[in-house]
Amino acid sequence: MQRDKFFKEIENVEHPNEKLIKTHCSYCGMQCGMNLRVNTATNKIIGVEPRYDWPVTVGKMCPKGVTAYQQTNHKDRILRPLIRDDASLKGTKEGFREASWEEAYDLIAEKFGELQQNYGKDSLSVFSGVSMTNEKCYLTGKFARVALGTRYIDYNGRFCMSSAAGGFLRSFGVDRGSTLPWTDIHETDCLFIAGSNTAECHPTSMFRIWNVQERGGYIIVVDPRETPIARRADLHLDLKPGTDLALANGIVHLLVEKGYADEEFVNQHTNGFEETKELVKQFTPEYTSHLTGVAPEKIERAAEIYGKAPNAVVMFARGIEQQHKGVDNVSGYTNMALVTGKIGRPKSGVATFTGQGNGQGGREHGQKSDLLPGYRKITNPQHVQEVCNVWGITPEEMPKAGVSAYEMFELMDQKQIRGLYLLCSNPAVSAPNLNFVRNAMKNLDFMVCADFYLSESAEFADVILPSVTWSEDEGTVTNIEGRIIKINKAQEPLGESKPDWQMQVELAERLGKGENFAHLKTAKDVAEEFRLASKGGSADYYGATWDKIEKQDGVFWPCKDEGDEGTPHMFLDKKFYHPDGKAQICALPYRPPAEEPCEEYPLRLTTGRVVYHYLSGNQTRRIQFLKDMCPEPYVEVHPETAGKYNMEHDERIRLYTRRGEAIYKVKVTEAIRKDTVFVPYHFGHEESINLLTIPALDPKSRMPEFKACAAQMEKLEPKKVL
């Protein structure tokens, strides 16, 4: 149990006729501890109380967390299955009628059966998400491969964490998002944070981060915008969007040149140093500055601070990962830690800020097109056999690897995929190049969407299955640290809604696969099978029983057996997960963004989040407080740039790229580069910035380049003003 100086013994206030259910937030990877207040007369969730005894966040919550409970009994909840008979209404909210579960299941089984009979097993697809428990994520992979028998399953982590995963696998041979627990962060001497708007996207990290400075340590922030954390940082490297790899190479070059490399560590525990040293030589401060737009002195100072720091943590997030070289960016920044040996010990390491609540666990257990539970590969016959043993199928029955999230929409467009089972995601807002993606969804022969609200993506469905919110089911989630934690049930499902795992078990029976699923009657049953399925994989959860999670305030994976307490710090023995036990320092040639500014599109468009909204906003846009705080998107423009375009603050303007356009209010601020504009992505329909973003995919992670493309803006004709 890691209790540090921020931990205080505080009793919760007790309200009459209420009980408190200990759980965690529904939103980001911080998974802040919270107590849900439940009225004991109505058995309904009515509020929230801080969970002071959760060691990571000690009662703290962001505004999303404080209001998260308002999702459960919200008026917009879908309470019964919905069927739409008139396919011409797809893409609208219209035409749905309520139906029984029986009718909905029958229709799905009939339509899915027809499609597979006419067009083959792989005409169906599953698009999933990781804002749900490990148990649900695990079962979704099994549902796709065993119940539907399709190779096409992928998930929204491709728009979120897949580059971090790819980079860590290449550098360390294992993908655990943080090599150290969050309770170490405030004790380090230097935080190097690239592409993370931490104060808005992971606010409850901030009390630890500020404490580094209060102790005399340093914060270095890499971001095209002067975000709240960049404003107070000791050093703000204000780079052009999409140029991270050049900066990483430039800093690694200086670390080597100025003698900060740890030769003993490099020799004993890494490969690839010499090639990397040779490659980064050309990234002098001047050349790096030319590519990134960051002043050479700042680059030199950053290398000096990081190099000198006794302990340091390199951290990053979607800013560097959502690029068509996201994997290279991750390995590039990770090189800093490997070259200097600042890893594999307390208070030093590398961490990515996990975006979705279960972004870590959800990518490990078989929702990815080529992965099986326990981070096993579907292309490895031994791995397939191990999972087949648990699932009760033969290796011949195991579908082959599929394609990534965005590529599934391409296959839908080509009519190779004709049916879709969508859950826990809203790609009609969160995918790039939305005109294309929405059209692909609209032209599907048959689409099912499981959600608790009618999302923008659900508007394309033929059948909507009402799922439950996080507070109406139980299971585990793996947080930003790699700590497996327990989500507890605070209320019975509203209306006729059901947890996703239950729908999948019941549907599997309709699809003739009951024998592989019928034994799963509770979330705990799924958990037991899931632990077994992960056993022996690199992400081994076998020893992480619910009892142990409760007793230890979570369990860090890997946790191989009952006696194993888990692994808060990775690589303490300096053993990495590549076959030779060494980490890989990567020589990474620089590539510019896929689309560079030009005469026609001279601006760099980058996208991101605001503190009030989560992902596609399907949940947070319905919460009054959050909606009041940020009701609509906007485009951030530097005053000098706004002046050139003759645009004023709050003026509505047209922003466009080669792929799409939208109208936004201008927000004039000096806290952004002059060559860059920024729009938050949480909004639907014609407000979605992803109408404009580019589907240039990373060759390894298949992550689209949300963070950089070329754009232009223009004033609206008076008649176009909304």
Add this chain to the structure above:
Amino acid sequence: MKKRLYIELENCIGCRSCLAACTQCGGHEERNRNYVYDVNPHVNRQTMPLMCLHCENPACARSCPAQAIQIHETGAVLSALVEKCIGCQNCTIACPYGIPKFDEEQNLMYKCDLCIDRTKDGIPPMCASVCPSNTLQWLTEEEIEQKQRRHDLDNDKWVTSMPYLEGATNVKVNLPGILQGTEKLF
């Protein structure tokens, strides 16, 4: 051990979690009673919370013609008593920070009561409980004194709030600039 609300303005990230949390306190009728301001929004992302400072001799209570604003034994300056408030809004005008809010429908002033149902038992108020950046903290007198000593540089640049606020307050404030006195580790 008496604890006080303490505000470290340098830490604020503008998340407005304190506003959301304020609505969650039992006696607050789901209405928040605090404020967060963008200091200079066209220039940078600096923000600051504006909370009731619970003055020792509060102008709001002094200006109230109906004695509707009571002071709790802990020093918390309470929200207007429903049965006494006449809706004149003198308090809002008298308060140097404009803290008291007004409900037109109820013709009633409402303001921060420092979550009195919590703080009377030593439980931190909701705003300080949730504050992700430690801008709002719930500290003992000793902890506050330590902070004030640490940030009192005696260099004409900086110090704690005391000399600058109008009158003595129960809530203590550090203005931005705390890092100026920090000695770097290396």
